[in-house]
Amino acid sequence: MIEFKLPSLGADMDEGRLVEWKVKPGDPVKRGDVVAVVDTSKAAVDVEIWQEGIVQSLLVQPGETVPVGTVLALLSGEGEAAVVPAPAPSPARRPVSPLARKRARELGVDIERIEGTGPSGSVTEQDVARAAEASAPVDRQAQMRQAIAAAMSRSKREIPHYYLGETIPLATAAAWLTACNAERPVAERLLMAALQLKAVALACREFPDMNGFWRDGAYVASSAIHPGVAISLRSGGLIAPAIHDAADKPLGTLMRDLTDLVRRARSGSLRSSELSEPTITVTNLGDQGVESVFGVIYPPQVALVGFGRIAERPWAENGSLSIRPTVSASLSADHRVSDGHRGALFLADIRELLQHPERL
Amino acid sequence: MRRITYREALREALREALLQDARVFLMGEDVGRYGGTYAVSKGLLEEFGPERVRDTPLSELAFVGAGIGAALGGMRPIVEVMTVNFSLLALDQIVNTAALLRHMSGGQFGVPLVIRMATGAGRQLAAQHSHSLECWYAHVPGIKVLAPATVEDARGMLAPALADPDPVILFEHAQLYNLEDDLPEPFTADIARAAVRRRGDDVTLIAYGGCLSKALQAADRLADEGIAAEVIDLRVLRPLDTDTFVESVRRTHRAVVVDEGWRSGSLAAEVLARIVEQAFYDLDAPPARVCSEEVPMPYARHLEEAALPQPAKIVDAVRGLMGRR
Numbered sequence: 001m002i003e004f005k006l007p008s009l010g011a012d013m014d015e016g017r018l019v020e021w022k023v024k025p026g027d028p029v030k031r032g033d034v035v036a037v038v039d040t041s042k043a044a045v046d047v048e049i050w051q052e053g054i055v056q057s058l059l060v061q062p063g064e065t066v067p068v069g070t071v072l073a074l075l076s077g078e079g080e081a082a083v084v085p086a087p088a089p090s091p092a093r094r095p096v097s098p099l100a101r102k103r104a105r106e107l108g109v110d111i112e113r114i115e116g117t118g119p120s121g122s123v124t125e126q127d128v129a130r131a132a133e134a135s136a137p138v139d140r141q142a143q144m145r146q147a148i149a150a151a152m153s154r155s156k157r158e159i160p161h162y163y164l165g166e167t168i169p170l171a172t173a174a175a176w177l178t179a180c181n182a183e184r185p186v187a188e189r190l191l192m193a194a195l196q197l198k199a200v201a202l203a204c205r206e207f208p209d210m211n212g213f214w215r216d217g218a219y220v221a222s223s224a225i226h227p228g229v230a231i232s233l234r235s236g237g238l239i240a241p242a243i244h245d246a247a248d249k250p251l252g253t254l255m256r257d258l259t260d261l262v263r264r265a266r267s268g269s270l271r272s273s274e275l276s277e278p279t280i281t282v283t284n285l286g287d288q289g290v291e292s293v294f295g296v297i298y299p300p301q302v303a304l305v306g307f308g309r310i311a312e313r314p315w316a317e318n319g320s321l322s323i324r325p326t327v328s329a330s331l332s333a334d335h336r337v338s339d340g341h342r343g344a345l346f347l348a349d350i351r352e353l354l355q356h357p358e359r360l
Numbered sequence: 361m362r363r364i365t366y367r368e369a370l371r372e373a374l375r376e377a378l379l380q381d382a383r384v385f386l387m388g389e390d391v392g393r394y395g396g397t398y399a400v401s402k403g404l405l406e407e408f409g410p411e412r413v414r415d416t417p418l419s420e421l422a423f424v425g426a427g428i429g430a431a432l433g434g435m436r437p438i439v440e441v442m443t444v445n446f447s448l449l450a451l452d453q454i455v456n457t458a459a460l461l462r463h464m465s466g467g468q469f470g471v472p473l474v475i476r477m478a479t480g481a482g483r484q485l486a487a488q489h490s491h492s493l494e495c496w497y498a499h500v501p502g503i504k505v506l507a508p509a510t511v512e513d514a515r516g517m518l519a520p521a522l523a524d525p526d527p528v529i530l531f532e533h534a535q536l537y538n539l540e541d542d543l544p545e546p547f548t549a550d551i552a553r554a555a556v557r558r559r560g561d562d563v564t565l566i567a568y569g570g571c572l573s574k575a576l577q578a579a580d581r582l583a584d585e586g587i588a589a590e591v592i593d594l595r596v597l598r599p600l601d602t603d604t605f606v607e608s609v610r611r612t613h614r615a616v617v618v619d620e621g622w623r624s625g626s627l628a629a630e631v632l633a634r635i636v637e638q639a640f641y642d643l644d645a646p647p648a649r650v651c652s653e654e655v656p657m658p659y660a661r662h663l664e665e666a667a668l669p670q671p672a673k674i675v676d677a678v679r680g681l682m683g684r685r
Contacts, residue, residue, distance in 0.1 A: 099613050099644040118645055118683040125613060125644045 002053050002075040006038065006060075008068045009047075009275040010298075012151035013040050017065040018072065019135055020113065022046075027055045029075065034271065036072065041147035042239050043265075047272040053077045061115040063134030095122035107132040144237035155299050159214075160335040163294045164343045168351040170310060170325045176357040184252075192310055193284050194255040196327075198360045199353035200282050200305050201225050201246035207346040209338040210303040210331075211279045219302065219337045228278025228298065229258065231265045239265050240281050240298060241274035251360060286310055292328035302334035303343075305350070366508075366539040369515035370400045370476075370532065374438065377522055378408050381436055384522065385412040387423055388440030388476075397442050398478060398537050424450035424475065428458050428527075431473040436522050444479040444531065445491050458527040459502030470525045474518070480533040480570045480620055481657050481668060490657035490664075492620040494531050494569070495627035498598040504528040505597040506551055509572040511541040513595060516549025524551070531597075533570030533620075554595050554604040560588035563678050564608040566631055567618040568594035571669055575618050578674035587678060597627060605631065606638045613644035614681045618669050623651035645681040650674050 006016050016038040023035045034046040035055075053075035060072045096104075096111055100123045104111040111123060114131045118124035173195055181189040204211035204225045212221035225247045228240035243249075243257050264270055280301055285293045286309040293306035308328040315324040329350060333343045353360065364372075377384045386401060392415040395402030405413040416423040420441055427439035441447045447454070458471045481490030498505045504524060508514045514532070521528040528551070557572065558579050567575035572593050579589035590612055592605050609615045615635050619628035628649045635647050653667040679685040 097613075097644040098641045102641045119680055119685075122645070122683075124683065 001056070001080070002051050002077050003071045004035065004049055004051070004073040004075060006066055006068050006070045006072055007047065007272055007276050009038070009040050009045055009272055010042070010147075010151070012042075012147040013068060015065055015067045016040050016045075017134065018060050018062050019044055020062055021058055023055050023058075023073075025055050025057055029053060029055060032273075038272070040275070041143040042237070043268045043270055043275075045270050045272050045275055049075075051075065051077070053080075062113060063130045095120050097122055097124050099125045100128045103128045104131075109135070141236050144233075148237060151298060152296050155296050159297050159299065159302075161297060161332050162335050162340055162343065164331045164333075164340065164347055165292055165294075166329050166331075166347045166351060167313075167326050168329050168354055169315060170327055170354065173354050173357045174310075174325050180357075188252060188255070190251055190255050191258075192327075193286075193307075194251050194258060195354060195357055195360055196284065196307050196329075196350075197227060197229065197243070197246060197258065197282055198249075198251060198254055199350045200280070201227055202353055202360070203346055203349040204280060205247055206349055207338075207342065209342055210333060210346050212302060212337075213279070213300040214302050214334060214337060215300050222279040224277075224279065226277050226279045228281040228301070229261060230281060230283035230295075231262050233266060239270070239275075240278055240283075241265055241270050242278040244273070244277070280304070283307070286327065292330050294330050295332050297332055297334060302337045303346075304332040306330040306332070361542050361544055363540060363542050364511060364515075365537065366511050366514045366532075366541075367398065367400055367537040369511045369543060370518070371402065371404070373515050373518035374401060374404060375407070377436075377438065377518055378404065378412055381522070383434065383436040384438065385414065385430075385435065386438045386440065387414040387416055387427060389416055389418060389423075389442050391415060391440050396440065398532075398534065400532075400537070401440070420446050420450035421453055424453040425457070427473050427475070428453060428461075428471055431458075431471045431527075432461070432469055436472055436474075438474045438476060438518075438522070441475055441477040443489065443491075443534070444477050444493050445489050447475075447477055447493075451496075454497070454503070454527070454529070455500050459500050462526060463502060471527045472522070472525050473527045474521045474530065475527065476530045476532060478534045479531045480535060481652075481664060482535045482570070484659055484661055484664060485657075486659040487656035492570075492652065494597055495619075495621050495625070495630070497529050498600075498627055498630075500598075502526065503598065504551060505531065507531045507533070507569040507595060507597050508549075509533070509536065509567075509569050509593050509595070511539060511543050512547045513549050515543055516547045517551055520549065520551045531569060535570045539573075551596055552601065554601040555593045556590060556604070556608065557593045558589065558591040560590035561612055562588045563614040563616060563681060564590045564592060564605065564612045565616050565618060565674060565678075566592045566594065566605050566628075568597060568627075569620070571618040571620050574669055574671050575674060577671040578678070581671060581675050582678055585679075585684075587682060589678065594627075594631070600631065600634070602634050602638065606635060609635050609639045609647075610642040613642055614678075615643075615647040616650060616674060616677045616681065617647070618650045618674055620652055620669060622654050623649060624654060626651050645683075648677045648681055650677050 019037040030052045035049045036047045038047050056074045058073045109132050116123035208221035226242035228242050230240045232238045281304040283295050284307045292308040295304040295306045297304050310327045313326045391401045392405040392413045427437040430437045461469045508517045565575040575591045582589045617628040617631045650669045650673050
């Protein structure tokens with residue numbers, strides 16, 4: 001039997017509320033299938049499964065809140081005697097009280113997805129009310145604020161941050177971007193943010209001490225590079241889902257992924273893997289007009305790269321002054337894992353990568 | 361406010377009727393010299409004399425028929441048929457004559473007759489003397505059927521019954537005669553409406569007569585489990601006050617009907633049918649019944665108790681409706 005457990009979808013998540021099952025007993029599932037929707041304090045997340053098998057039984061019902069690690073469902077793996085679920089008592093009517101049926105219709109709740117707790121396992125009004133409550137919007141803002149408070153407090157309590165700043169000239173990158181975009185359809189044009197993200201991802205290859213997790217008193221570098229992109233939500237708060245394997249993606253793909261991620265983050269349809277797997281965070285507050293940002297690391301990550309506003313600024317070089325577009329890049333890093341020297345080299349690498357946009 | 365028994369309340373009502381209306385007289389087996397089998401009419405013969413408190417031969421058919429004749433002749437007879445068990449001998453007079461005359465005479469004759477009878481089991485009187493056949497009479501159009509379950513109703517229902525232009529049957533549950541309670545002054549008692557005896561939001565218990573106290577006891581026990589039971593006393597078994605219990609069930613979404621009659625073809629069946637007809641979409645569980653077991657009433661005490669509705673059975677039925685069993 002394969003146990004499908006509630007994954008942690010971020011350091012700030014201790015529990016989750018099952019909103020909906022996307023599968024039922026008897027359904028085959030494969031890696032990456034979305035099997036459930038779970039409400040965390042930040043968002044309703046499509047939870048994926050990373051094993052193949054056949055769903056045997058669902059152990060947690062919509063509306064229930066359970067701790068991370070709770071077994072949500074049991075699956076039979078390949079070759080395992082699939083306990084074929086009693087041939088779905090197919091169109092046999094489930095016992096649903098007349099009142100429950102009426103209320104479900106009024107509340108727009110799908111009665112077929114509700115577990116009955118009444119006499120003979122019938123679905124009662126209370127079951128419908130519970131299900132409606134489970135799918136009802138909660139005070140997301142307050143919950144998110146609390147989640148951010150918990151994660152950031154933990155970060156500042158436990159992570160000895162050090163901060164480095166660097167001004168990066170972007171004249172070359174800006175010129176390259178203009179030329180490149182001239183050849184692209186409007187919908188596929190690139191933003192400097194995509195270049196910055198790619199530069200950070202590539203730099204992570206050379207600096208594994210910036211890309212990974214501090215867990216249980218030790219650092220574990222991540223072989224994959226999944227930068228989390230901080231996205232502010234219109235309703236307040238922020239979320240930093242991952243762009244998977246950013247270092248391997250061409251800029252066009254990265255830009256599309258970034259746009260898609262922002263859209264889905266704001267509409268609340270992120271996937272569990274995107275929330276649970278960022279290996280480093282990139283935050284970009286340039287749009288808001290600030291010069292620079294020194295961020296708070298999102299545990300258990302060990303580094304955060306921040307970009308400020310891109311603007312023309314006086315630039316001194318070889319004894320002469322000129323005006324160039326520049327950006328202030330910053331690094332917040334975990335001193336338990338790396339030192340300022342390594343951090344400085346990491347930032348310098350990012351700067352260097354941005355001087356050669358054609359290689360990105 | 362006075363504390364009196366159900367028996368005393370009935371006697372006061374009889375005495376008041378005899379005092380207020382010269383057309384009223386009481387007739388039945390042992391109602392005079394013996395003072396009534398259940399001592400309800402004790403002292404009335406002495407006070408009102410043999411013309412108005414008349415002992416009859418052991419012939420239910422004859423004296424119920426005589427009562428019908430007297431009513432047709434302008435009197436206001438109160439006929440006591442000792443118990444419902446013996447009323448079967450008078451069924452023809454009650455069903456074929458009293459209930460139908462208004463219809464068959466094209467409205468020319470009415471039968472303003474009141475028939476009192478004891479009903480129910482619980483005193484080890486075995487198969488022939490423990491019937492609860494209220495529903496047989498409640499089946500018949502043309503008569504009203506009342507079931508006073510409280511001291512106040514015992515005191516108050518007789519006057520409106522006498523005032524009714526058609527035959528009215530009063531069922532007095534034999535277990536209630538010694539019931540003692542406060543009688544409010546002034547007391548009120550209509551013969552049209554059911555009464556809510558206890559408020560609650562989780563389940564409606566519907567009972568009448570001797571089962572009311574059992575439903576109330578069950579409600580007490582359920583309260584300990586956090587279940588708020590509403591208890592409705594039907595009071596009037598024909599015509600049923602459907603609105604009162606249907607409105608209650610619409611609110612509580614669950615119903616248990618308690619009836620000392622046998623389950624098949626019982627009054628509980630009729631009440632339950634009306635709930636399903638009129639409150640179907642408000643039901644959150646199948647409505648349930650707690651009735652007498654379908655056996656001739658046993659003599660042995662433990663078997664008699666097992667055959668009758670009891671608070672524990674009502675509690676169990678409610679748990680079933682709440683998914684707690």
